[in-house]
Amino acid sequence: MLDALRFAEQKVPFYRRRFAEHGVRVADVKAPEDLVRFPVLTKADILAHGRELLAEGYKGKLIASATGGSTGESLRFYLDHGTYEHRIAAAMRSDGWAGAKVGEKELHIWGTPLLPESRLKKGKRELHEAILRKKYACAFDLSEQRLAAVVDDIVRYRPNLIIGYTNPLYHTARFALETGRKLPAPRGLVCSAERLFEHQRRTIERAFDAPLFNRYGCREVMLLASECDRHEGLHINMEGVYLELVHDGRHATPGEPGEVIVSDFISRSMPLLRYKNEDIAIGSASACSCGRGLPLLTSVEGRVLDMIVGPDGRLLAGEFFPHLLKDYPSVKRYQVHQDRSGAITIKIIPAKDYQDEHARLIEQALRKQLGDRAVIRTRVVDDIALTRGGKHRVTISDVPSKLDARRDPPQASTLAASAGSGLEHRSS
Numbered sequence: 001m002l003d004a005l006r007f008a009e010q011k012v013p014f015y016r017r018r019f020a021e022h023g024v025r026v027a028d029v030k031a032p033e034d035l036v037r038f039p040v041l042t043k044a045d046i047l048a049h050g051r052e053l054l055a056e057g058y059k060g061k062l063i064a065s066a067t068g069g070s071t072g073e074s075l076r077f078y079l080d081h082g083t084y085e086h087r088i089a090a091a092m093r094s095d096g097w098a099g100a101k102v103g104e105k106e107l108h109i110w111g112t113p114l115l116p117e118s119r120l121k122k123g124k125r126e127l128h129e130a131i132l133r134k135k136y137a138c139a140f141d142l143s144e145q146r147l148a149a150v151v152d153d154i155v156r157y158r159p160n161l162i163i164g165y166t167n168p169l170y171h172t173a174r175f176a177l178e179t180g181r182k183l184p185a186p187r188g189l190v191c192s193a194e195r196l197f198e199h200q201r202r203t204i205e206r207a208f209d210a211p212l213f214n215r216y217g218c219r220e221v222m223l224l225a226s227e228c229d230r231h232e233g234l235h236i237n238m239e240g241v242y243l244e245l246v247h248d249g250r251h252a253t254p255g256e257p258g259e260v261i262v263s264d265f266i267s268r269s270m271p272l273l274r275y276k277n278e279d280i281a282i283g284s285a286s287a288c289s290c291g292r293g294l295p296l297l298t299s300v301e302g303r304v305l306d307m308i309v310g311p312d313g314r315l316l317a318g319e320f321f322p323h324l325l326k327d328y329p330s331v332k333r334y335q336v337h338q339d340r341s342g343a344i345t346i347k348i349i350p351a352k353d354y355q356d357e358h359a360r361l362i363e364q365a366l367r368k369q370l371g372d373r374a375v376i377r378t379r380v381v382d383d384i385a386l387t388r389g390g391k392h393r394v395t396i397s398d399v400p401s402k403l404d405a406r407r408d409p410p411q412a413s414t415l416a417a418s419a420g421s422g423l424e425h426r427s428s
Contacts, residue, residue, distance in 0.1 A: 001242045002029060004265035005038075007055070008273055014045070014052035015273065036250060040261055041275045043075050050076065058269045067219045077220060080269040087222040090237050094226040098213040099187030100161045106134045107157055109150060109164030109172060135159070139168040147175040151183065158184045162208070166194035167392040173207035185209040190226075192217060194392065195302045199326040216300045218277045221264045225297050232288045233296030240266050243297075244274070245283050254285035257301055302395075308338050309399040310370040321394055324365055330354040331362075335384045338397040343375040350380055 005026040008015035019025065022039050029035065046053065054062075062078040079087075092102075100106065117125070129136065135157055137150045150172050154162070162169070169191050176183050189208055191200075192215040204212050215226040216234055221241055225234035236243050242265055244251060245258030252258030260279040264272050284296040308316040325331050333349040346362065348354070359378040367374055386392055 001035075001263060001265050002026065004242075004263060004271055004273060005029065007268060008271055011055045011057065011268075012053060012271065013056065014049050017052075032244075033251060035244060035274065036246065038274055041272060043276075043278070046075055046077060046272075053270050053272075054078065055269055055271070060269065062269060065219065075220070077272070078270045079267060083264070083267040083269065086240055086266050090223045090240055094213075094215060094223060094237075095161065095163075095190065097226065097228045098161060098190050098211075103133060104160040105157060106132075106161045106163060107154060107159035108134060108136045109139045109162070109168045110136055111139060111165075139165045144175065147172055148179075151176050151179075151181050154183055155181075160187045161190065162186050162188075163190040163192070166191040166196050166200060169204055170200040173204040176207045177203065183208050188213055190215055195300060195394075197322040197326075199322065216281075216297065218262070218279070220272055220275060220277065221262055224260075224262060225300075228288065228290045228292065230288055230290045232286070232290075233284050233298055234300070235288065235292060235294040235296060238294055240264065245281055252283065254283050255298070257282050308336070308344065308370070308395060308397055309342065311342060311373040312371060314370070316369050320366075320369060324362065328358055328362070330358050333384055333392075335393060336395040338395075338399055340398045341375070342399055343377065344370075345377045345379060347379050347381045347384055349382070349384060354380075 009019055009026050010016070018039050022037070024038050058080070060080050060082075062080060063084055064076065064078055066077070067075040092100075135153065137153050138146070150168075154172075164172070169189065173183075175181075185208055187210065189204060189210055189212045191204070191212060196212075196214045201212050201214075211229070211231075213227045213229075213231075214234060215223065217223045217225075223237050224241060224243060225236045227234055242263040244261040244263075245256075246252060246261050247256055247258040257280050260277050260281050261274050262272070262277060263274055280301040282298040282301060284298040286296065287293070288296055308320075310316060321334070321336055325334055330351050330353045331348050332351045335347045337345045337347070339345070344366070346359075346366075348359065359380075363376045363378060366376055370376075384392070
């Protein structure tokens, strides 16, 4: 990590200027705790100063990449070939923990190209997938017709490993169980890109009769942490990244939630150091019984944007909603949105046995958590849009939240202006 900081201080204009502005020097870093004095790198910084983040004198070819833009704006960045190879190697190691072997069949329920490809590009991609025996099923459509097609693909292809976005994988498993379709058991399954909840793990493992391996990463630095076959936490990929969990300006203690601050110490082209990816995770003080020695994350709690803020400032983790709504099979899909005033809208795609009373019970359970002043509305809709990257956001909050009890809650006067609750049943 120190080598990466020294390189940034000497060769990267953005860090050289930003370190000087904050009055910090790499030479003064003597312990991990000293890192909290260094400025974090935000998405806004990358958007505004991307060119300044490129290392001076770098001569190699750069690979352009971008995030899916789940917050409304895609983030563009660059990496060199050596860094890319290192990241792929980390992912292959993680796949191996789940039972993957090079050359064996894999099925990916993942993002597929949405824009027209040139014949050359399409041909190269298809040849690459054929050589590696990787088959892709589009994760963007969760209709019953599409889920049936994915199940058909799995039955025909009989993959040794299945990798998928968490929600499409969960909905595929749920569809198979509800329709009585028997799925061939792979050696393992890997879920990533979206938070995994325990009820989803149980459903997926029951449908496929195979172990599920949770994985955590972000597009900007790829793999951050992944489960091994002991399932005692997620091993942090410490050979390629340095991961900090920060709570109220200090490093979080084990078991305490903290904002994820990640540093890629491999890249020497466009290094992302102390990058705040807007996720929340919990670290573990324990070591995994597998003996690998890598530090563990107990869990990844979700995005900062997933935290619902009550009228009195209390925080409600996004996990509340999957935990509650798993007991409502009448709710096919849902999304919770909190606007800037603090008002909460729950969008519901109903199943056949959905009743108005279910919306009232859901609202009542939420009000117990947030108090009687919370403004809650329920809307029945025909569809819920995915993010640009094809992911399903369970909760979205426009109210700023921090892992700090001294935050400002939504203003009572603002809430009073739209006080009460409402049940709205219309399509959108």
